[in-house]
Amino acid sequence: MTVTDLTGTTWLRELKSDPNPSTVLVCFPPGGGSVTAYRTLAQRFGSGTAVFGIQYPGRQDRLGDALVPELTELADRIAADLLAWPKDVPLAIFGHSMGAMVAYETARRVEAGGRVVSHLFVSGRPAPDFEEPGRLHEGPDEGLIAQLELLSNDPESVRILRDEPSLAELVLPALRNDYRAVETYRHRPGEPLRTPITALVSKSDPTTTAEQAERWRAYTAADFELATFDGGHFYLDLPENQPALVDLIARTLSAVAGRSS
Template identity: 45%
Template sequence: MTAPDPAEYDLWIRRFHQAPDAPVRLLCLPHAGGSASFYFPVSAALSPGIEVLAVQYPGRQDRRSEPSIGTVAELADRIHRVVAPVEDDRPLALFGHSMGAVLGFELARRLEADGRAPAVLFASGRRGPATHRDERVHLRDDDGLVAELKALSGTNTALLGDEEILRMILPAIRNDYRAIETYRRPEGGPLSSPIVALIGDADPKSSVEEAKAWAEETTGDFRLKVFPGGHFYLAAHQREVLAEITDGLAAYTA
């Protein structure tokens, strides 16, 4: 596979802290409407023992002028094209929250097809990819979309009150919701990579039972960790989530 242009790599992949001697990398995939900076605290906490990378999707922050990508499959293809030829000198683990969990699953499928299964897939705040709900948040008007964001408590409410900023971020958020709400798991067998599913016990986007469906997506080890809280449970349980990541990668960092 041809190596990507370094400028393209830097556009997609953010490295907040240098960790050249880390034995394993963790690639983090944001939620719908999220950005790479969401994972800055993870990078700060885990570096330099684990090198943390975060994906920056088009259509937000410094990539705001770029068109968003409309499907999970196309987004996974683009990230795979950038990551696959570069991150091959050390084991690569994946952490995705919400939409990012499904995107991580799709990226893992592509990496396994290359013969390079991820070390672990951490799937946070999302039901198994074969489960389906008839969700149509992306069809709501702007007020309805903002109401959804407030209900999930994933966005600063002061930011939501700024109409100018809202006009800038809502198109990317709507696009992400469209991508994840129209996603259907494609045909194909399970991963061989271990999967660790993490979920809040009061998450309106996934029940604990739906999160257990991740077990069907791997022939490797599976572990489910349930936390108190809603969709963004990880904000209140950062230390415990970091411990789960560390434990899941212990075989590579020992």
């Protein structure tokens, strides 16, 4: 297989090419995020790994596309594109925060479609049976901005949304939609994935504890690993964490590729 066999779509965007990838890692952004959330991280991977990201509607070059308010519908559409890729593409999936839930539901659909997912990485999100108690998507813009400030590594960078109404008008509709998707999501029980899962959590994440991340173990019939990092909810954006994060993912994918060769 060569990278030319991989076709980008409205949903799937190439972030890092590779002439002969042993694995293709597909990354799902957090709520309010876009494919560029993984641009820097993607470039840290060495040879053998091609990286694609998901571009949700309602942001960047998809600003005019209709928002999708149901998390499971997002998974339906993304899985359809992944299932259209050549069957010999070795596929792994990474998702952070809301992206972890979309990634999980997508993995369920990809497996049901007869494709193997070599590994699922779920980051910064409790296991699927967790139900969000809040309803930020029904509240005022102030609540959404305050939540962004709480979760951000740099709260000052978020406060511009208070001072620039035109920017808020661009950013907040997609964010509100994504909070709706997460806050209304209800897991439908089924067979555990055949895909191994690694759950990643940070020590100071106000949204997810290590105990909640550990509960992902019940959602796979294969191997499970829990990895902990320093930092808050967006620990993966911290330069000091990225080498260790990429090393963990790369080592895991290398081991998977070795077992399948």
